[in-house]
Amino acid sequence: MKPRALALAALATIALVWGCNWVLMKTAVLYASPFVFAAERSLGGGILLLGLAAVQRKPLWPERPLGYLLLGVFQIAGFLGLVTWAIVTAGAGKIAMLSYTMPFWVALLAWPLLGDRLRLVPGIAVAIAVAGVALMIGPLHGAWIADVIAVLAGVSWAIGVIIAKRLQRGADLDLYNMTTWQLIFGGIVLAIVAAVLPSRATVWSPAYVAILAYNVAFATAIAYVLWIFILRVLPAREASMGTLASPLLAVAWAWALLGERPSLLEGSGMFLVAAGMLLLSFWDRLRLPRIATRERECVADDEQTG
16 A cells, blocks of 8 residues: 555544544543543553564664654643543543644644645634634633643644654654654653642552553554654644544544533534534645645656756
């Protein structure tokens, strides 16, 4: 398969894995404090990947220690820590939708940091999504502080996406090494936060052990290896848009299994956020072939003049 086809298949895989995981996360925080669970999940995934690297005799030391530390802070500690904290007092589906506003923050940040200018259609998509977020959070909703935390998680994830794209520019970095060390660095940060903040004792029930095992192996280790591969192959905005199915699955599962029925305002906000994501996704699909065509024409012109 071509790299782009593999990246799209990887996107579909992690959308399913992450989409189903929101209900499991909501259940996990019944047994453990949010930052404890997030730390165990991150460190467990990183240690698992490090052990597999040792068995396969892959390089163990981080290739870009500072860069991977920043990735760990924003894409792991910032995102996972904040969403796990927010999900304690708010619905799983709603927190998923708010944290997955990440593509819009990527679209805004990619202009000054990656030189990817925000054009008219993406700007309209961002405006629609912001209107949706405004309907989903605020004093009209009881858990609005958790809603704001979820939005900040999306911003943190977006910063992580930008850092990952910049690290991979002009550098042939090992995806496995990058994923392993961002999980370990992020897990260490989360463990420090969990140690500083007051927390209750973890209840090591069979349900919690099963949820933690799923998170360590599938939702963290495997999913983040796939995510870094996707960021290498696809443009930042297209990669982030490919995660659209995850929050929609989260809303559906939370409704079916937890009885979380969005209010009229929340449902309207979710609709606008999803509409903004779809508009931005379709714009990227129309725009990318044109960019590829222009690049081929430029190469052909260079060959003729050369």
